[in-house]
Amino acid sequence: MLGHRELNMQDYMDILKRRYKLILACTILLLGIGAGLSYLLPPQYVSQTLVLIEQQKVPEDYVKPVVNEDLGARLASMREQILSRSRIEPIIERFNLYVSSKYTMDDRVEMTRKAIGINPIPSGQSPRGMPGFYITFKAQDAHTAQQVCGEITSLFISENLSAREESAEGTTDFLKQQLADSKRNLDDQDAKLAAFERKYFGMLPQQEGANANTLQALTAQLDATTREIGSMERGATLLEAMIAQQTTESTHVDPATGTSVDTPDAQLKTALNQEKELEALYTPNHPDVLAIKRRITSLRAEIAHDAAEPAKGDTGANSKVDTTAKTKDSPQMHQLKLQLDAERQAIAAAKQEQARLVQKVRGYETKIESSPMVEEEYKQITRDHDTAVQFYNTLLAKMNQSSMATALEHRQQGEQFRVMDAANLPDSPTFPNHLLFTGGGLASGLVLGLILAALLEYRDKSLRNENDVFAFTKLPTLAVISYIDELDKSHAATKRRNLVERTINSTESASS
Numbered sequence: 001m002l003g004h005r006e007l008n009m010q011d012y013m014d015i016l017k018r019r020y021k022l023i024l025a026c027t028i029l030l031l032g033i034g035a036g037l038s039y040l041l042p043p044q045y046v047s048q049t050l051v052l053i054e055q056q057k058v059p060e061d062y063v064k065p066v067v068n069e070d071l072g073a074r075l076a077s078m079r080e081q082i083l084s085r086s087r088i089e090p091i092i093e094r095f096n097l098y099v100s101s102k103y104t105m106d107d108r109v110e111m112t113r114k115a116i117g118i119n120p121i122p123s124g125q126s127p128r129g130m131p132g133f134y135i136t137f138k139a140q141d142a143h144t145a146q147q148v149c150g151e152i153t154s155l156f157i158s159e160n161l162s163a164r165e166e167s168a169e170g171t172t173d174f175l176k177q178q179l180a181d182s183k184r185n186l187d188d189q190d191a192k193l194a195a196f197e198r199k200y201f202g203m204l205p206q207q208e209g210a211n212a213n214t215l216q217a218l219t220a221q222l223d224a225t226t227r228e229i230g231s232m233e234r235g236a237t238l239l240e241a242m243i244a245q246q247t248t249e250s251t252h253v254d255p256a257t258g259t260s261v262d263t264p265d266a267q268l269k270t271a272l273n274q275e276k277e278l279e280a281l282y283t284p285n286h287p288d289v290l291a292i293k294r295r296i297t298s299l300r301a302e303i304a305h306d307a308a309e310p311a312k313g314d315t316g317a318n319s320k321v322d323t324t325a326k327t328k329d330s331p332q333m334h335q336l337k338l339q340l341d342a343e344r345q346a347i348a349a350a351k352q353e354q355a356r357l358v359q360k361v362r363g364y365e366t367k368i369e370s371s372p373m374v375e376e377e378y379k380q381i382t383r384d385h386d387t388a389v390q391f392y393n394t395l396l397a398k399m400n401q402s403s404m405a406t407a408l409e410h411r412q413q414g415e416q417f418r419v420m421d422a423a424n425l426p427d428s429p430t431f432p433n434h435l436l437f438t439g440g441g442l443a444s445g446l447v448l449g450l451i452l453a454a455l456l457e458y459r460d461k462s463l464r465n466e467n468d469v470f471a472f473t474k475l476p477t478l479a480v481i482s483y484i485d486e487l488d489k490s491h492a493a494t495k496r497r498n499l500v501e502r503t504i505n506s507t508e509s510a511s512s
Contacts, residue, residue, distance in 0.1 A: 011467075015457055022456070023449030030448060034441020035434070043429035045142040047149035050421035051156065052132040056408060063404045072120065075133065078163065082155045083113050091151055095144055115139065116152060132420070142426045149423035157417045164415065168406040175399040182392045189385040196381050203367045205375040215364040222357040229350045232343055235281060239340040242274050243333065267332065268299040288339070295332060 016023075053071065056063070081087070088109050091097070098108045117136035135153050139145035197204060202211065275292045282289050
């Protein structure tokens with residue numbers, strides 16, 4: 001009657017009494033099956049290796065590692081390489097793994113891959129990431145599991161070393177090639193810059209200030225030269241006037257001989273005029289001024305000497321001055337002419353210097369006027385050159401860093417896999433677990449027996465007590481006759497028939 005009405009604890013106890021044999025049989029059956037399977041299934045031994053990841057021995061502040069790939073991704077990549085058919089098949093053949101006529105080599109490779117386990121150690125809060133990982137291998141023989149696990153561990157260690165070395169060497173070679181290309185580009189930029197500077201030397205932007213200062217100095221020098229030329233021209237004009245005046249005033253013609261004679265008085269007068277003119281032009285210490293003063297002193301002394309001597313008369317009726325005709329210039333006239341020649345030569349040299357300065361001033365003015373156009377082109381060339389220099393220096397620093405990192409990997413001073421715990425020899429199989437199989441069979445048999453008992457009770461329509469009768473008839477029960485199993489079957493049938501008849505009569509009388 002299971003499922004036709006609400007059951008109480010007594011009902012469950014009754015069901016358990018009726019069906020305990022079935023439940024017990026199922027429990028014993030599955031218990032035996034589980035225990036039997038735990039001894040019939042082939043054992044599986046698991047060997048395990050702990051591999052720790054050692055960081056590089058040289059501080060990263062001195063040598064930065066070239067391989068910066070995430071360790072998890074790198075480990076996954078190494079796993080795929082190691083589990084490739086080319087790596088797995090030699091191990092299968094060496095240790096005769098999964099030898100059976102029903103297995104092909106592809107099946108054996110796939111089974112070997114499934115038997116290999118790689119379990120990373122959680123990093124937690126470690127700033128360096130994964131601290132290490134476990135390598136496991138499952139086999140039907142403990143020694144085989146240990147040997148294969150050690151072989152897989154060796155593959156991981158060697159693969160890590162070779163991968164890091166190849167990565168470092170590849171990076172260094174790439175940077176060397178890039179550095180060579182950058183060096184050629186930089187040489188081209190240097191040549192362009194040098195040719196430009198030679199072509200526009202003096203008009204470069206950095207020379208603009210020097211050009212302006214030079215132009216200013218040349219302009220001042222030109223002005224000074226111009227003033228000096230003017231002064232010298234005025235001096236030459238004065239000398240010419242002095243020569244002309246001296247020639248006019250210091251000479252007279254002798255009636256008898258017709259020659260010019262200089263008189264001391266005329267020379268003194270001329271010298272005094274020259275002194276005034278020279279003092280107006282030069283300082284008192286000027287050589288010309290001093291010379292003219294000495295001449296004036298000499299002339300005055302000569303005139304005083306001539307005045308002290310008695311005048312000599314002529315034997316005839318008239319006295320006559322005997323003068324000596326001079327065919328040459330006087331020393332004073334000769335000196336003035338020499339000064340005039342020197343002044344004219346100085347004027348010519350000054351004018352040549354003036355022309356040179358004018359030419360240089362015009363050249364610097366042209367350079368300053370051309371500076372804006374040159375500066376624009378120069379900026380473009382220097383920008384390309386600076387970019388090439390910066391790129392070359394960056395590549396050179398990276399190449400040097402990569403070379404040090406490569407040398408570090410070759411000396412095995414970089415990040416390495418270190419075997420902390422070698423592959424162990426398992427003492428007992430991890431599969432099958434006899435206790436687990438036995439407990440599982442016991443639990444499974446108990447559950448199966450309960451399910452079968454519940455199913456049988458659900459399909460059973462027998463009325464076993466008052467609750468069952470009321471569940472079907474919805475009528476109250478007047479009497480209950482217990483089932484007596486010890487009675488004879490014929491006698492029991494007669495007794496049951498009489499009991500039913502009496503029960504029906506009692507029911508009719510009670511209803512009437």
